[in-house]
Amino acid sequence: MSQSGRREKPENASSGAPCPEGRLSVSTTTRDGVEILDITNYIPFFLSSINNALSRGASSIYRERFGIGISEWRTVSMLAIEPNITAARICEVVNLDKAAASRALATLDEMGYLGSLTSENDPRKRRWWLNEKGYELHAQIIRIALGREEALIEGIDPEDLEATLRAMRLMMKNVRKL
Template sequence: MKPKSNEAGAADFALEEFLPYRLSVVTNRASRLFARRYSDRFGLTIPEWRVLAVVGRFGGLSATEVVERTAMDKVKVSRAVRALLDRGLLAREEDAADRRVQRLGMTAAGRRVHAGVVPQARGLEAEWLAPLSTQERATLHALLDRLDARLAEMGAGAAGGPD
């Protein structure tokens, strides 16, 4: 029996073939797998790890800049930052040029956790991507870059979107 629909063509829409949905499913599965690995050892949530990773990479970011770089919702970033501050993994420092801005930096404890998670993340990524050749990996990254650039052109922006 063919499904009924109120809109022409809507019954033919296969969500499982819709690229944004497929990307979301793959991303969510990967994030959960990664999170299980570093949550068990380091007690980090997915948003906390992402914040720690981006601050570890770029340092001295404001929470707003973390939102922009991670494309995570600002409420999730705020909660993650607060948790990392409470655990002593991040510290805030007043911006020298604009005292209203608080810059985030890793503490020594934060650097130790970051240094412990990164090898695990790299190892898991290598395990996950093992079925792909070096060329396929490069192609995947190039295609994702092009799609991301196109989304920016279309006005999607990075800040405050779902993660």
């Protein structure tokens, strides 16, 4: 890092050549004179690959054991964190699109995991929460989710993990600008 707090322009990890002008990452390389992604250093590739693998695995487990998928789990976990909220709030926090959130809420409601109340001012705005059965589901799945998280971070030093979390929190802020 420079004294100004900006990252120094790194060298391309695979070729040793400087990164393209203005780049802050080593996410490209050249082959036959053409700039291409170097997926061993391209952060969106890693984030997407890790997320896809985690979601696929979790969805399979949750469907088999509980009859719900990853969208329903994300909805359940959000309602445990912040009860009595609208579908729009769920979408905002867990980054689900409206259709996925509506389907998840409908599924969970049909399965008997939720309570809800329609707003007197706006019948389209319904507030949702977990009922007792919903909290029981949450208690079962959170154990599995935390176990999977432990397996994911196995072997990562606490300092590296904290640095990764700091970087990901900043990426969460930055992604809103894209």
